Amino acid sequence: MVNFWISEVYDIMNKRIYLDHAATTYLRQEAFSAMMPYLGEIYGNPSSIHAFGFEARRALEAARAQIAEVLGAKTEEILFTSGGTESDNLAVRGAAQAKKGKGRHIITSQIEHPAVMKTCRALEKEGFEVTYLPVDQDGIVNLEALKAALREDTILVSIMAANNEIGTIEPIEEIGRIVKEKSKVYFHVDAVQAVGVMDMSLDRLIDVDLMSFSAHKFYGPAGIGGLFVRKGTRLSSILTGGSQEKGKRAGTENVAGAVGMAEALKLAAQEREEEAVRLSELRDHLIERVLGEIPDSRLNGHRQKRLPGNANFSFDYIEGESLVMRMSALGIAGSTGSACSSASLNPSHVLLAIGLKHETAHGSYRVTLGKATTRQDIDDTVEALKSVVKELRDMSPLCQKG
C-alpha cells in the first residue's frame, strides 16, 4: 500500500472535493426518494400475475416510458440492464450474433471503453474481424478511415458519443450518415458518458440503432443501465433464462433501480442546458489556470468538442497514479483516467491512440466536474495541483534528466 504523506502547503484536509464524476456520481436525493417505495412496501416481482406483481410492473413500465420520452424513443425501444458494461456487451455481442449470417466484420475505434473494446477482442477469437479506426491528436475518429473500412460484410459500427478519459465528443450524426450509406450496417453508440449530459435525442440521431447508458453516471443508482434498441433491430440476448424484457434480457427486473434511473434522467434533462454552461465555464477556468500556471503541462482531448465537465491533463515527468494518490491525501479526488482500468498498470490505450508517448500516457490526471462542483473547488484544486506537481517533480529522476 502507498504510504500517504501530508503536504504542508495546503491545509484543506477537512474539505473533500470530489472531481471524479465520470467514474460515478452520487445518488441524487430525488432519485433516492422515488426509489424508496420500491425498497419497501412495493416489492412484488414484475413478472408475477397478481396484485403485488402488477404494482411492480406498473412502476417498471412507467420508468421505461419516462426514459423513452426523455431520449425521444418509443417505450418498447428501451431495455433495462445491470449497467453500461452489460448494455455495451449486449449491443455489440448481441448484434454480432444476430447478424453473423450477413457478415462478420465490425468497425469500432481505438479509443472505445473496455466494455466495447474487450468485447470486440473476444469476438475476434470467435471468427469476427474487427477494424479499430484511428483517431486524430484530439481523439476525433477519422471519418475517411471509416468510409474506407466499410465493406459488404460489415454488420456493426460501434463508436462512443464522448470519450470517458479525455472527454472528446465524436461526430455521431456524421458517423451515422456515413454508416447508413450501407443500409444493413447497425450503428451502436456507447453514450454512457453522454446521456444526462448532452442532448442524445434519438428522434434527432435517426441513424443510431443501439445506444447504451448507465444511471450512476447521471446521479441515478449503481447497478442499473439501459440499452436503446431501435424498432426492427435484431439482437441476440447474452443473458438467457426467463422471458423478461421481451426475451432480450433474462433476470428479475430491478424495479427500484429502474425508477431511480428514470427520475434521475428526467431531472438531468431538465437541468442539462444550464448545467452544461456552468460546467463548461468552470472547466475552461480550470484548463486555463492549469496550462498557464503549471509548466510542461498539456490538455488531452479536444479543446472545444469535449464534455462540459471533463479536463484531462498530462504533466511531463510525473506518474499519474502518484499524482492521484497525493491529491487524494489533500482531499481532492481525481483519477488517472478510467476507474474501470485503474487496477491495470498499462498506459491508457486512449492516450496512446492520440499519439502520446508511453511515459506520458502514464502521467495523466483526469478531473471530472459535477453538480456540486464550485469555482472555489476548482481554485483549490489548481493550487493543490501546482504544489503536488512541483513536489513530485522535485523527487523525480526523470525530471532531473529532463
Added chain:
Amino acid sequence: MVNFWISEVYDIMNKRIYLDHAATTYLRQEAFSAMMPYLGEIYGNPSSIHAFGFEARRALEAARAQIAEVLGAKTEEILFTSGGTESDNLAVRGAAQAKKGKGRHIITSQIEHPAVMKTCRALEKEGFEVTYLPVDQDGIVNLEALKAALREDTILVSIMAANNEIGTIEPIEEIGRIVKEKSKVYFHVDAVQAVGVMDMSLDRLIDVDLMSFSAHKFYGPAGIGGLFVRKGTRLSSILTGGSQEKGKRAGTENVAGAVGMAEALKLAAQEREEEAVRLSELRDHLIERVLGEIPDSRLNGHRQKRLPGNANFSFDYIEGESLVMRMSALGIAGSTGSACSSASLNPSHVLLAIGLKHETAHGSYRVTLGKATTRQDIDDTVEALKSVVKELRDMSPLCQKG
C-alpha cells in the same frame, strides 16, 4: 386484460396475503438500513484510487467477506453479479467456454430453471452436446442416469439445489460425489432457491465448484446476486470490459446492493434453523388441509424432501392462471409456478418432467411461504382456495365432462 370479479364468499379484500416468496421477497429493514449509507454519502466507485473509492471498496470487500463466511467459502471465491440469472449464465457459459478444449459435453436436468436450461440450449447451437437427466415423479434427479451420462468429454454438470416450482430438494452431496469420480468435471449448483433457506455450506459441499445465489430470494435487494467460484476453477467471463471482480465480471460494482445482500444473508443464516421448522409446520398444515378438503387435488414435488416454504398443487379441471388471478382478487398472491415464465403460455417443463399430463401441467398453483406468513394466512388461503376451486370447476366444461 383480465376483468377481476369479487367473490362474495370471503370478505378478506382488505387483507393482502403474499405467498409468492419464491418469486421475490421484500427487502428486510436491516438490509435496507445497511444499504442506506451507500445510497447516500458514500458513493465512490470502488475501482477509484482515492479516498471516495477506498471507502466504497472497503464496504464491497467487507460484504464479500461476510458472504464468504456465511457460505463457508474463501472471500476471493465470491463474485458479485446482477442476480441469479447472470450467475447461472456465468457459471454454465463461463465454464463451458473455459473448458471446451477438454470436451464439449454438459449434463443438466430436465427441471432446471430457464437461466440454466436456456443457456444449455444456446450452447447446443454452438457445438456443445447436452444431456438432460430425467427426474422421478417427485422431481428427484435420476442418479443412475447421471452415472450413465458421464463421459470422458463431459466438462460440466449443472443441477439445482432445490426446484423453484415444486420445491423438491436434490441430493447435491451424492451428485457431487458421483460427478467427482470423473475428476475433470465441474459441478455447478443453482442454489437460488436454497441459499438463505437451507444449509449450503461450501466447506461441507466440497464437490461443488460453482454455486449461484440471488439476494432478493432471501430478503435482500433485487439486482444483485453472487457466484461462488471454488479456487482453481477456470471460468471465462461473459461480461467483458473493465477489470472488476478479478477480470471475471466487468462493470461498476453495485456497492449498496452487495452490502444489502451480505446483511440479509447473515441474518437469514442466523434465523435459518428456527424459521425452517416454523415454515415446514405451516407448509405441512397447508398441504394436509388442501389435500384433505379439496377433492381431485394433488401435491407436486416430494412430500418430505422439499423447501420449507414451498407447496405446489394441481387441481383437476382447472387452469392455473385463472386460479392465480381469482385468488389475487381475494387478496392472496400465489403463482402458477415460476414468475420468470409467467409470460409464457406453455405448460411447465417441470410438471411435464415429473409426468403430469399437458392439461394438468397447466393447472398448478404454487404457494411459497415467508417470514411474515402466519397460520391465519394459511387458513385464510385454504378457505379461499376451496371456494375458488369450486367456483372455477362449476364454470369448467372440462369438469362437466369429467
